[in-house]
Amino acid sequence: MFTSPSREFPFSTQDFDKIRKMIYDYAGIALAPGKEDMVYGRLARRLRALGLSSFGDYLHRIESGDTREFELFTNSLTTNLTSFFRESHHFPALIDQLRVQRERGGTLQLWCSASSTGEEAWSMAISACEAFDTLTPPVQITATDLDTHVLETGRTGIYSADDVEKLDPARVRRFFVRQSDGRYQIRPELKSLVTFRQLNLIAPSWIVRGPFDAIFCRNVMIYFDKPTQARILQRFAPLLKPDGLLFVGHSENLYHSADLFKLRGKTIYQLASAGR
Structure with a gap:
C-alpha cells in the first residue's frame, strides 16, 4: 500500500x-x-x-x-509543459525550410503533433508569417494533442502577460491583440492558419494525411518506451515530403531509428533517404 x-x-x-x-x-x-x-x-x-x-x-x-x-x-x-519559441534554435531552421519550399509554390503543410496549450503551434505560425513577411502566408498547420482541455486553450489562443513576457515586444505587437483584462489573444489572421484536433499518437489510424514539409514532435517521445517510439517514427516517415524535416525535443534522439531518419541539425532530422 x-x-x-x-x-x-x-x-x-x-x-x-x-x-x-x-x-x-x-x-x-x-x-x-x-x-x-x-x-x-x-x-x-x-x-x-x-x-x-x-x-x-x-x-x-x-x-x-x-x-x-x-x-x-x-x-x-498528460504533461503539458510548453512556452512560446521553446528550444528557439528550431524556428530559424523552420523559417529557412519554408523559404526554400515556397519556391515550389502551393500551400505548405506543417504538423505540430503534441501541441499542448498551443504555444508551439502559434510559434510555428508566427515563424511562417516572418518567413513570408505577411500575416497570410501560404501555410496550413495541423495542431494535435491527446488532451482535450489543452486543445481548447490552444484553439482559443488567449494567453497571460506572463506567457508572452519573454517574446520580443515587436512580435507581441504584430501577432497579438491585447485584451481589456491584460491578457493577449492571437490575431485572427494567425488563427486561420492553425487547426486544432485531438489525436492519439498510438491510435491505429490518424486523422492527418500529409505529406508535410515539417513535423514537430518535441518532448513527447520521452514519455514512450522504445518500441512505441519506433512505431510512431515508422508512421511519421511516409508522412514527410522527401525533403521534409522532423523536429524533436532537446533530450530526444533517433539513433534507434537510423534506418528512417538522419541528423540534419541540432535535434532536427530528415529522412534517411533524403539526398540519395
Missing part, C-alpha cells in the same frame, strides 16, 4: 499498477514506478470532484464505461 496518514484516499499498489496499464494501453505513456505521488496528486482531484472515497471506486467508474471521465483521467495524466 502507498497510503500514508497524510493521504486523503486509500491508494494501493494494485491501484497504481492498474492506472499505469490503462494509460499505457490507451496513450502509450509509460509511467515509471516512482511516479506514485504524481499520479495520486493528479487523480485525487478527480475523486474530490466526483465525491468518491477511494481509488477503487474511481477506477471501477472508468472501467464501467464512463467515457467522459476516462477523457478527464487521460487529461490528468
